Amino acid sequence: MTIQPNSIEARDRAYHLHSYTNARALERDGAVVMERGEGIYVYDNNGNKYIEGMAGLWSVGVGFGENRLVEAAARQMSKLPYYHTFTARSHGPCIDLAEKLIQMAPVPMSKAYFTNSGSEANDTAIKMVWYRSNALGKPEKKKIISRIKGYHGVTIASASLTGLPNNHRSFDLPLSTIFHTSCPHYRAFKLENESEAAFVTRCAQELEDLILREGPETVAAFIGEPVMGAGGVIVPPAGYWEAIQLVLKKYDILLIADEVICGFGRTGEMFGTTTFALQPDIMTLSKQMSSSYQPISALLINDNVYEPLADESAKIGTFGHGVTAAGHPVAAAVALENIAIIEERDLLGNVRALAPKFQSRLKALEGHPLAIEARGIGLIGALELKPREGFAAGQLGPKLFAIMMEKGLISRAIGDSIALCPPMIITEAQIDTVFDTFEASLDIFQKQLSA
Numbered sequence: 001m002t003i004q005p006n007s008i009e010a011r012d013r014a015y016h017l018h019s020y021t022n023a024r025a026l027e028r029d030g031a032v033v034m035e036r037g038e039g040i041y042v043y044d045n046n047g048n049k050y051i052e053g054m055a056g057l058w059s060v061g062v063g064f065g066e067n068r069l070v071e072a073a074a075r076q077m078s079k080l081p082y083y084h085t086f087t088a089r090s091h092g093p094c095i096d097l098a099e100k101l102i103q104m105a106p107v108p109m110s111k112a113y114f115t116n117s118g119s120e121a122n123d124t125a126i127k128m129v130w131y132r133s134n135a136l137g138k139p140e141k142k143k144i145i146s147r148i149k150g151y152h153g154v155t156i157a158s159a160s161l162t163g164l165p166n167n168h169r170s171f172d173l174p175l176s177t178i179f180h181t182s183c184p185h186y187r188a189f190k191l192e193n194e195s196e197a198a199f200v201t202r203c204a205q206e207l208e209d210l211i212l213r214e215g216p217e218t219v220a221a222f223i224g225e226p227v228m229g230a231g232g233v234i235v236p237p238a239g240y241w242e243a244i245q246l247v248l249k250k251y252d253i254l255l256i257a258d259e260v261i262c263g264f265g266r267t268g269e270m271f272g273t274t275t276f277a278l279q280p281d282i283m284t285l286s287k288q289m290s291s292s293y294q295p296i297s298a299l300l301i302n303d304n305v306y307e308p309l310a311d312e313s314a315k316i317g318t319f320g321h322g323v324t325a326a327g328h329p330v331a332a333a334v335a336l337e338n339i340a341i342i343e344e345r346d347l348l349g350n351v352r353a354l355a356p357k358f359q360s361r362l363k364a365l366e367g368h369p370l371a372i373e374a375r376g377i378g379l380i381g382a383l384e385l386k387p388r389e390g391f392a393a394g395q396l397g398p399k400l401f402a403i404m405m406e407k408g409l410i411s412r413a414i415g416d417s418i419a420l421c422p423p424m425i426i427t428e429a430q431i432d433t434v435f436d437t438f439e440a441s442l443d444i445f446q447k448q449l450s451a
């Protein structure tokens with residue numbers, strides 16, 4: 001793309017540092033500037049129309065241009081545009097949302113606590129776990145176990161929990177109290193001739209070995225996404241979560257379910273916790289909670305966490321944690337309206353009805369000569385490309401992504417996997433368009449590679 005002087009792309013390049021972007025490549029190539037969105041589509045400033053096959057960042061569940069959310073925000077803006085929840089202050093939207101989330105929780109939860117992003121929610125979870133251990137007189141119980149390829153965000157503790165090299169490299173992370181155990185990706189990590197059941201047993205055994213090596217009395221919590229998202233859409237094999245939870249119970253280790261992607265319908269249940277029969281002590285929520293129309297995240301904590309935390313705050317005189325915009329009334333009002341839309345329009349029903357189509361079309365692409373594996377559940381999935389001579393790992397995915405984008409379909413390249421996670425309002429015909437485009441793009445890519 002040639003960047004015209006004084007164009008919006010030129011100003012972006014001049015003034016704006018981007019997340020998850022090679023800054024020098026951006027100086028050369030510029031950014032795609034989006035202008036508006038409607039339903040599953042977004043439009044750039046040159047009038048190009050794209051299917052947002054990733055729902056933004058796995059998050060715009062109700063689609064773009066949802067007027068009910070605009071109106072909910074405007075109503076709250078004009079009534080009370082801001083208030084906080086420090087020092088025993090509160091407001092209606094935050095109370096209503098806390099009540100709603102506790103009622104929706106798939107396992108008994110005691111309190112909701114608000115933050116602004118998934119990263120902040122997970123950072124807060126770690127602080128709560130540490131605070132709790134101190135409250136219980138177990139100051140040595142502070143270590144946290146996460147997983148290779150898990151994604152939990154980018155703030156200092158959350159980035160440490162994340163098990164991806166680019167979130168650690170040159171940032172002096174992870175923190176020394178955070179450890180990573182095996183990734184439940186059977187195809188990638190199985191041993192020769194290892195059955196899926198044996199792989200699951202080994203994952204649980206490796207977790208137990210790590211706990212024993214570190215000392216069970218020093219391990220406070222385990223965090224995991226029910227389905228790994230940004231690590232490449234990794235659906236755990238049958239029995240995985242059951243085996244992991246048995247180990248955690250044995251050593252009195254809390255479970256934090258990171259529901260930032262799975263929450264609010266993505267897997268075909270309201271929460272991934274239900275899909276995989278988890279018994280978390282803490283759940284972290286964000287993204288589809290407000291369909292990202294406003295930044296908001298939440299933690300749900302059970303009594304096992306709340307009671308000692310409350311005692312400690314009474315001992316110290318305060319729970320010394322909180323950020324200015326947490327539980328923001330406009331964001332909370334939008335989240336409430338968004339959850340109402342998910343329920344009233346039965347978007348869960350839509351995910352369940354369309355998942356077989358979505359998954360079978362994805363699975364069919366596994367037969368393409370360039371592909372090695374299709375993975376997915378509900379309305380989330382990924383196709384991984386076969387390693388190819390002459391290409392380093394992670395080089396193929398971005399090339400296919402670019403072809404798809406050119407053809408009007410936004411996906412996400414995660415190494416050599418191409419992920420899809422469309423708005424939950426997608427229709428059957430639109431799913432066909434998504435996969436017709438995906439297939440055509442694979443064919444184009446194959447031709448390019450063999451030219």
Ligand SMILES: Cc1ncc(COP(=O)(O)O)c(C=O)c1O
Binds near residue numbers: 117120153154225
């Ligand atoms: C599972 C999971 N947890 C946490 C996060 C971090 O959320 P945020 O980007 O809002 O900080 C993400 C973001 O993609 C995520 O996918």
